[in-house]
Amino acid sequence: AQKVTQAQTEISVVEKEDVTLDCVYETRDTTYYLFWYKQPPSGELVFLIRRNSFDEQNEISGRYSWNFQKSTSSFNFTITASQVVDSAVYFCALGMDSSYKLIFGSGTRLLVRP
């Protein structure tokens, strides 16, 4: 069965702290895709990143970085020097090569306090 677990329901940090959001996935497929989406207080869902199962390189985009480790089935997301605008709910999602569907985790609410 395919599953995505985001064990951290809510995280609160002070501005400029680094924060890591955890994502653990389960699948038996050898080809799969991992995603992160951001949902700010305004409610829309914003695509952040897609990672393919055959590419384990970590990725950095500005203050955002992603650590993909197949050995632990994890795809963690780190925000460096957090800002108040980073406050949002973040969703990790899994897509299998056999379909175009996404399976979402339950989300992690990040609150960045000034």
Next chain:
Amino acid sequence: DAEITQSPRHKITETGRQVTLACHQTWNHNNMFWYRQDLGHGLRLIHYSYGVHDTNKGEVSDGYSVSRSNTEDLPLTLESAASSQTSVYFCASSGTGVLFNEQFFGPGTRLTVL
């Protein structure tokens, strides 16, 4: 610019009434999806479509139906609304290609069933 829109953005209805939520995309995407978002559950897939006249049930399809008569639209119908269907509903679309493409989401519809 291509986009995906949902209407209405807010809807209040009574138990037992039929409700239809509209979703329209101008990306020319083959794949379209309906999700519901509830606290603690993330996004759960209701129905999806891979093309005109194709529809499939997701994990929480009971009480919902969809039809796909053209590429741009995938309306979601609640045949007899129930209080358990109070939720925020998101429509999404994605293209087909060699890799699993990210889904683009509409702004959401907040439905309240009294």
